[in-house]
Amino acid sequence: MDTPIINNLFTLMQRYRMTMRDVINANELGLNAMHVRCLHIIEATEACTANDIVQKMQRDKAQVARLVKDLMNLGFIEKNASKEDKRRFILSFTESGSALLMKLLAAQKEINNSLCKGLNKAQLDTFLSVVDKMSENLK
Amino acid sequence: MDTPIINNLFTLMQRYRMTMRDVINANELGLNAMHVRCLHIIEATEACTANDIVQKMQRDKAQVARLVKDLMNLGFIEKNASKEDKRRFILSFTESGSALLMKLLAAQKEINNSLCKGLNKAQLDTFLSVVDKMSENLK
DNA sequence: TGATATTGTTGATATTATCAACTATATCAT
DNA sequence: ATGATATAGTTGATAATATCAACAATATCA
Numbered sequence: 001m002d003t004p005i006i007n008n009l010f011t012l013m014q015r016y017r018m019t020m021r022d023v024i025n026a027n028e029l030g031l032n033a034m035h036v037r038c039l040h041i042i043e044a045t046e047a048c049t050a051n052d053i054v055q056k057m058q059r060d061k062a063q064v065a066r067l068v069k070d071l072m073n074l075g076f077i078e079k080n081a082s083k084e085d086k087r088r089f090i091l092s093f094t095e096s097g098s099a100l101l102m103k104l105l106a107a108q109k110e111i112n113n114s115l116c117k118g119l120n121k122a123q124l125d126t127f128l129s130v131v132d133k134m135s136e137n138l139k
Numbered sequence: 140m141d142t143p144i145i146n147n148l149f150t151l152m153q154r155y156r157m158t159m160r161d162v163i164n165a166n167e168l169g170l171n172a173m174h175v176r177c178l179h180i181i182e183a184t185e186a187c188t189a190n191d192i193v194q195k196m197q198r199d200k201a202q203v204a205r206l207v208k209d210l211m212n213l214g215f216i217e218k219n220a221s222k223e224d225k226r227r228f229i230l231s232f233t234e235s236g237s238a239l240l241m242k243l244l245a246a247q248k249e250i251n252n253s254l255c256k257g258l259n260k261a262q263l264d265t266f267l268s269v270v271d272k273m274s275e276n277l278k
Numbered sequence: 279t280g281a282t283a284t285t286g287t288t289g290a291t292a293t294t295a296t297c298a299a300c301t302a303t304a305t306c307a308t
Numbered sequence: 309a310t311g312a313t314a315t316a317g318t319t320g321a322t323a324a325t326a327t328c329a330a331c332a333a334t335a336t337c338a
Contacts, residue, residue, distance in 0.1 A: 004247060004251045005251065005254065005255070005263070005266070005267060005270075006155055006250075006251070006254070007176075007195075008267060008270045008271060008274070009148070009151070009152060009155075009270060010152075010176075010196070010197075011196075011197050011274050012148070012270050012273050012274045012277070013148060013149075013152055014196075014197045014198070015197070015274050015277035015278065016145055016148075016277060017295090018277075019277050021296095032323080032324060032325085033324080033325090034324075034325070037146075037149075049285080049286090050285075050286060051284085051285060051286080054285095054286095056146075057149070057153075058149075058150050058153045058154070059153070059325090059326075060326060060327060060328080061285075061286065061287090062286090062287080062288080062289095062326085062327075062328080062329095063325070063326060063327080064286090065285095065286060065287055065288080066287090066288090068286095069287085085284090085285085085334075085335070086285095086333080086334060086335085087284065087285040087286070087333065087334045087335070088284095088285065088286085088334095089285085089286075108143060111145075112143045112144065112145070114276050114277065115144065115145070115273050115276055115277065116144070116273070116276075117276050118272060118276070119269060119272060119273075123265055123268075123269050124144070124269070126262055126265045126266065126269070127144075127265065127266055127269040127270075128144060128147060129262075130258060130262050130263070130265070130266040131144075131147045131148060131151050131266075132147060133257060133258060134151050134254050134255070134258075135147070135150050135151045135154050137253050137254055137255075137256050137257070138151070138154035138155060138157075138158050138253065138254065139154065156326090160327095171292080171293060171294085172293085172294090173293080173294070188316080188317090189316070189317060190315085190316060190317080193316095193317095198294085198295075199295060199296060199297080200316075200317065200318090201295085201296075201297080201298095201317090201318080201319075201320095202294070202295060202296080203317090204316095204317060204318055204319080205318090205319090207317095208318085224303075224304070224315090224316085225302080225303060225304085225316095226302065226303045226304070226315065226316040226317070227303095227315095227316060227317085228316085228317075
């Protein structure tokens with residue numbers, strides 16, 4: 001049996017997680033990789049709610065609720081009930097959260113750069129379209 | 140910030156894990172996804188040892204030791220000390236393990252097919268080389 | 279208005295991952 | 309040959325990630 005494609009992906013993801021963990025540990029915060037992903041999503045999403053994070057990360061809402069709670073307890077974000085829909089809470093950064101975010105964005109960019117080193121645009125485009133097609137195939 | 144490539148990969152891996160879990164549950168054994176990956180590696184590796192699995196899965200040896208122990212307790216594999224090096228244990232399938240493997244290989248193949256549906260060889264080749272290059276970049 | 283759906287929280291638990299300490303065996307340099 | 313160092317594997321402790329079910333509050337729709 002020729003080893004399935006997915007194994008190469010497992011290896012890549014493993015390496016990525018380790019790289020990410022090093023960065024996070026280097027900054028010595030009470031955070032893990034999923035917290036960081038949440039922060040990035042909150043930043044990138046207009047009036048982000050917990051449910052937005054659920055959609056974008058494709059994770060269970062229970063998991064997300066806990067990550068958000070942690071981030072609030074750590075004082076990086078706060079939530080306010082939406083005026084249009086009181087079930088929703090809009091997430092936003094505190095001052096210390098914004099400061100943290102700056103650092104994380106810089107780190108993320110650096111990781112992304114080293115990830116893509118030696119690859120040209122055509123390769124990356126093909127890669128991305130294949131990834132998305134595969135996700136679609138499994139939906 | 141354009142969302143980093145890795146997010147698309149996270150989504151894909153998540154979908155893959157869910158697909159895999161469905162298949163495994165359908166087989167209704169005391170196994171999880173990592174057990175299944177171990178079995179595949181044992182099958183694909185001549186005189187496979189725990190350390191081979193560690194290398195190929197890029198996981199901690201403690202984690203692998205426990206997965207192997209589970210598989211033995213479930214009666215799917217057995218281990219025998221290598222004659223050349225008594226620290227090593229060669230892993231092999233029991234009869235019921237072989238039977239299980241047949242089913243898992245079929246399932247794996249099916250998943251792999253649906254994963255690659257609608258993608259041509261050139262795309263898949265580029266994809267794989269990019270994945271490997273990225274792994275290399277993070278090493 | 280009542281039935282149904284959505285958003286988010288919590289409890290319980292399973293799965294996956296990490297690190298350190300340890301045993302046994304092997305290897306290597308002297 | 310012996311002692312130092314390295315490797316293979318095990319176990320304990322714990323952290324990180326994920327899943328499912330039950331629930332409260334609010335929204336939507338017939």
